[in-house]
Amino acid sequence: MSEPATSPADAAVPGGRDPKEIVREGYDRLSRAYRPDDFALQGSGYAHWIARLDARLGPGARVLDLGCGNGVPVVRELARRYAVTGLDLSPVQVERARALVPSARFVCADMSEAAFEPGSFEAVTAFFSIINLPVEEQPALFRRIAGWLVPGGVLLAVVGRVARTVTEKDWLGARGVPMFWSHADLATYWGWLEAAGFAVVEHGVEPRHGDPGFAVLIARKRG
Numbered sequence: 043m044s045e046p047a048t049s050p051a052d053a054a055v056p057g058g059r060d061p062k063e064i065v066r067e068g069y070d071r072l073s074r075a076y077r078p079d080d081f082a083l084q085g086s087g088y089a090h091w092i093a094r095l096d097a098r099l100g101p102g103a104r105v106l107d108l109g110c111g112n113g114v115p116v117v118r119e120l121a122r123r124y125a126v127t128g129l130d131l132s133p134v135q136v137e138r139a140r141a142l143v144p145s146a147r148f149v150c151a152d153m154s155e156a157a158f159e160p161g162s163f164e165a166v167t168a169f170f171s172i173i174n175l176p177v178e179e180q181p182a183l184f185r186r187i188a189g190w191l192v193p194g195g196v197l198l199a200v201v202g203r204v205a206r207t208v209t210e211k212d213w214l215g216a217r218g219v220p221m222f223w224s225h226a227d228l229a230t231y232w233g234w235l236e237a238a239g240f241a242v243v244e245h246g247v248e249p250r251h252g253d254p255g256f257a258v259l260i261a262r263k264r265g
């Protein structure tokens with residue numbers, strides 16, 4: 043499966059800025075605008091996909107949530123029954139997450155550089171976060187995730203449906219706050235996961251009602 047095509051115009055980052063700096067600064071500045079301290083989980087897409095994950099995990103499972111944001115709703119919900127580690131690039135997001143979900147452990151790091159011992163987790167989740175990582179770094183990330191999981195471990199990832207790399211100018215309507223998005227198409231993700239040692243066991247779309255912009259894949263590490 044080949045790397046996704048992006049047009050040069052789409053791929054350009056204003057002022058030659060590092061896309062990760064754009065992402066970190068954007069979430070630092072707009073953390074609260076993106077997600078308040080609370081979220082109505084019931085009936086949401088998050089609730090649907092967390093239930094699909096629950097069906098595959100036993101109590102006390104070790105779960106890593108990549109790009110955990112402020113920890114609400116995903117880490118907060120998962121921490122009710124699992125040993126959860128949340129990881130995020132944005133110091134503001136991590137600070138809020140530590141206050142909002144004191145029972146979980148949090149790490150402030152770039153997911154593409156994070157290091158965990160082999161077999162550290164029964165599951166890894168990534169809701170709307172891998173799509174902030176430059177697409178050329180994503181295949182290597184899936185290989186790293188496979189290493190962090192136990193054999194038979196599960197990855198739940200929100201990924202792109204259509205290839206697109208773009209820097210939005212005024213994210214969430216905030217003047218002068220850019221945000222960077224980067225993702226491949228669904229077939230490419232499927233291939234990357236297979237190549238990293240996963241078998242895709244479930245897939246769907248998000249949002250589940252309305253016009254779906256993203257795909258959701260649940261994959262099981264072979265072995």
Ligand SMILES: C[S@@+](CC[C@H](N)C(=O)[O-])C[C@H]1O[C@@H](n2cnc3c(N)ncnc32)[C@H](O)[C@@H]1O
Nearest residue numbers: 069109110111130131132152153169170171174
């Ligand atoms: C759209 S938010 C989603 C937050 C949360 N997963 C949710 O669904 O509510 C994306 C999150 O991923 C984090 N993120 C983006 N790139 C990252 C990276 N390279 N390493 C770690 N976290 C990253 C951002 O800081 C942000 O908190």
